Amino acid sequence: MLVIGGGVIGCAIARRLARDGVRTLLLERDEPGTHASWAAAGMLSPLVEAEEPGPFLSLLLESRRLFPEFARELLSETGTEVGYRDEGALYVGFTGADVLTLEERYRWQSAAGLPVQRLSGAEARELEPGLAGGVRGALRFPEDHQVDNRLLAGALRMAAVTAGAEIRAGVEVGEVLVEGARAVGVRTTMGERIDAAAVVIAAGSWAGALRGLPHAVPVSPVHGQLIALKTTPPLFRHVVHSPRVYLVPRADGRLIVGATVEQVGFRKAVTPAGILSLLGPALEAAPTLADAPLVESWSGLRPGTPDALPILGPDRDVAGLHYATGHYRNGILLAPITADIIAESIGGDQSRELTAFSLSRFSSLRPPS
Ligand SMILES: Cc1cc2nc3c(=O)[nH]c(=O)nc-3n(C[C@H](O)[C@H](O)[C@H](O)COP(=O)(O)OP(=O)(O)OC[C@H]3O[C@@H](n4cnc5c(N)ncnc54)[C@H](O)[C@@H]3O)c2cc1C
Numbered sequence: 001m002l003v004i005g006g007g008v009i010g011c012a013i014a015r016r017l018a019r020d021g022v023r024t025l026l027l028e029r030d031e032p033g034t035h036a037s038w039a040a041a042g043m044l045s046p047l048v049e050a051e052e053p054g055p056f057l058s059l060l061l062e063s064r065r066l067f068p069e070f071a072r073e074l075l076s077e078t079g080t081e082v083g084y085r086d087e088g089a090l091y092v093g094f095t096g097a098d099v100l101t102l103e104e105r106y107r108w109q110s111a112a113g114l115p116v117q118r119l120s121g122a123e124a125r126e127l128e129p130g131l132a133g134g135v136r137g138a139l140r141f142p143e144d145h146q147v148d149n150r151l152l153a154g155a156l157r158m159a160a161v162t163a164g165a166e167i168r169a170g171v172e173v174g175e176v177l178v179e180g181a182r183a184v185g186v187r188t189t190m191g192e193r194i195d196a197a198a199v200v201i202a203a204g205s206w207a208g209a210l211r212g213l214p215h216a217v218p219v220s221p222v223h224g225q226l227i228a229l230k231t232t233p234p235l236f237r238h239v240v241h242s243p244r245v246y247l248v249p250r251a252d253g254r255l256i257v258g259a260t261v262e263q264v265g266f267r268k269a270v271t272p273a274g275i276l277s278l279l280g281p282a283l284e285a286a287p288t289l290a291d292a293p294l295v296e297s298w299s300g301l302r303p304g305t306p307d308a309l310p311i312l313g314p315d316r317d318v319a320g321l322h323y324a325t326g327h328y329r330n331g332i333l334l335a336p337i338t339a340d341i342i343a344e345s346i347g348g349d350q351s352r353e354l355t356a357f358s359l360s361r362f363s364s365l366r367p368p369s
Contacts, residue, residue: 001017001022001023001024001025001196001197001198001200001346002024002025002026002027002185002186002194002196002198002199002200003017003024003025003026003027003199003200003202004026004027004173004176004186004199004200004201004202004203004210005026005027005028005029005201005202005203005204005206005207005325006026006027006028006031006032006033006157006167006169007032007033007035007036007037007153007202007204007331008033008037008149008152008153008156008331008332008335009037009202009204009324009325009327009331009334009335009338010026010028010032010200010202010203010324011026011032011033011153011156011157011159011160011167012156012335012336012338012339013200013202013324013338013339013342013343014026014160014165014167015156015159015160015163015165015339016339016340016342016343017165017342017343017346018160018163018164018165019163020343020347022346023164024160024164024165024166025165025166025167025168025194025196026160026165026166026167026168027168027171027172027173027186027188027194028167028168028169028170028171029170029171029172029173029206030169030170031169031170032153032157032167032169033150033153033154033156033157035204035205035300035301036204036205036300036301036302036303036331037149037152037153037204037331037332038149038150038153038300039224039226039298039299039300039301040149040300040331040332041146041149041226041246041248041256041258041259042083042146042147042148042149042152042248042256042332043089043144043146043239043246043248043332043333044063044064044067044144044145044146044147044332044333045089045141045144045239045241045333046060046061046064046144046333047089047105047109047114047115047116047139047141047143047144048089048091048141048144048241049329049330049333052108053108053112054356055353055355055356055357056309056356059310059334059337059357060330060333060334062337063333063334063335063336063337063338064143064144064145064333066336066337066340067084067145067147067333067336068084068086070335070336071084071147073159074152074155074156074159077155077158077159077162077163078155078158078159078162080151080154080155080158081151082147082148082151082152082155083146083147083148083151083152083250083251084145084146084147085145085146085147085251086143086145087145087237087238087239088140088141088142088143088144088145088238088239089140089141089144089145089146089238089239089240089241090119090124090127090128090131090138090139090140090141090238090239090240090241091105091138091139091140091141091241091242092124092131092135092137092138092240092241092242092285093135093136093137093138093242093243094132094134094135094136094242094284094285095136097243098136098137098242098243099136099137101243102118102137102138102139105139106118106139109139115141115142115143116139116140116141117139117140117142118137118138118139118140119137119138119139119140120137120138121134121135121136121137121138123138124137124138124140127140127238128236128237128238128240130235130236130286130288131240131285131286132284132285132286132287134284135285140238144239146239146248147332148250148251149332152332152335156335171188171190172188172189172190173186173187173188173189173203173210174186174187174188174189174210174211175187175210175211175212176199176201176210176211176212176213176321177193177212178212178214178318178321181317181318181319182318182319182320183196183198183199183315183318183319183320183321184196184320185199186199187212197320198320198321198322198346199320199321199322200322200323200324200342200346201213201217201321201322201323201324201325202324202325203325204219204301204303204325204327204331205219205220205221205266205301205302205303205304206219207219207303207311207323207325207326208220213321214315214317214318214321215315215317215359215360215362215363216362217311217323217325217326217359218305218306218326218362219303219304219305219311219325219326220263220303220304220305221265221266221301221302221303221304222261222262222263222301222302222303222304222328223260223261223262223263223264223267223268223299223300223301223302224258224259224260224261224262224299224300224301224302225258225259225260225262225270225271225274225275225278225297225298225299226256226257226258226259226278226297226298226299227256227257227258227270227275227278227279227294227296227297228250228254228255228256228257228294228295228296228297229254229255229257229282229289229292229293229294229295230253230254230255230292230293230295231249231253231254231255231289231292232253233253234249234253234255235247235249235255235286235288235289235292236249236255236286237249240285240286242281242284242285244280244281244284245257245258245278245281245282245284245285246258246259247282247285247286254295254296255289255292257278257279257282258278259278260274260277260278260299262274266301268299268300268301269299270297270298270299274299275297302327302328302329302331303325303326303327303328303331304326304328305326305328306362307361308328308329309326309328309356309357310324310325310326310327310328310330310331310334310338310357311323311324311325311326311357311358311359312324312338312341312342312345312354312357312358313341313342313345313354313357313358313359314345315359316358316359316360322342322345322346323359324338324341324342341354
C-alpha cells in the first residue's frame, strides 16, 4: 500500500493500515507533519463547524467520539501525550447580530438533541472571567474539545513507524500510475517508479497537482494566519469562539488566536493586515490581552474543496485508488475517522454511506490534462 503525503491524514492512515498488518509505504515530499497539520489550531469542534444536521455533522461527531481513545492509544504506542483537553468550548456574542447568530445555532442544535447549553453573558463570565464585560450571551459546547496538533502529528508519524509502516521523507510523487483501470504505483519527480497494490491520495492542498489521476481533484489552498499570545496564568480554560475569531488556550500558557481565511494561492506569509484582523476581535473578546506578549506567528494552507467537504473513499473507475483529502478546516478532528474510512475502502467494505464525500460529486469537472 502506498500513501502520498505525511500530514496527520497520511500518517493516521499509514498507522491504521500497518496496525492491520498491511505493508505500507508513505512518501512525503518534505518532512512529515510540517504543513497544514502543524499550522492548525487543534480544535475538535463539530458544533462550531457544522451549519446544519447532515452527513458532515455526523462525520465530525463520529470522529470526535473516537478521539479520546485515539489519544490514549497514541500515548501507549509512542509515549506522547498529545494534549487532548476536554474543558469544552464557548461561542460568545457581543453585538445584536451575534446574539441572533447564537440563537439560530442554539435552535437547530438543541432541536437535533446535540450537547449545547445557552448561557447569559454573566454566566459566561462566571465560567471564564477573562471574557470582556460586553459579552451578551454564549453557547457552551461541553463536548467540543481540543488537541495539540503539532504533538499529534509527531505522534502519528511515530506510531505509523512503530506499527511497521515505512516513511520516506524528501520524496515527491509526480504521477500516479494507472494501468488497465487499476492503480499500480507512482512515479516520483526523480523518475523512480514505485509499484504498489493500492495508492492513497493524502497530499492535502497539493492533491490536485498530481499527474495521472483519472478525474480532477478540486482541492485548493485556503490560507490561514495565526498568532500566539502568552497569558500567564492561562486566561481561559475553554476554547473561546466569537463570530470573528477563536482563542485556543494551550497548556504551556500560549493562547492561539486565529485565523484568517484567504484565497491567495500557495502563498504563505504572515502579514500586518492579517495580524490586525485577528487582534481587533481578540481584544473585543478579552481586553486584557492588550498587554499579552505576542510570542509566535505563522500560517498554513487548508486543503479546501468547492463545497468545503472532504473527499473520502475509492475512485469510482480506477481500482486501488483511494482519496483522503480536502479536509479544509477539520482535518485534525477528522484524522481518526478518515483512517477508518480508508482502511474500510481498501478492504473492500462498502457498507459506509460516503456519497456526500465521494469525488464523483464533482463529476461535471473536466479531468486534468
Ligand atoms: C490556520 C489553520 C487552522 C486550522 N485549524 C484546525 C482546527 O482547529 N481543527 C481541525 O480539525 N483542523 C484545522 N485545520 C485544518 C487541518 O490543519 C487540515 O485539514 C489538516 O491538517 C489536513 O491534513 P493533511 O494531512 O491532509 O494535509 P497536510 O498537513 O498539509 O499534509 C499534506 C502533506 O502532503 C505532502 N505532499 C503534497 N504533495 C506531495 C507529493 N506530490 N508527494 C509527496 N508528498 C506530498 C505535503 O508535503 C504535506 O506534508 C486548520 C488549518 C489551518 C491552515
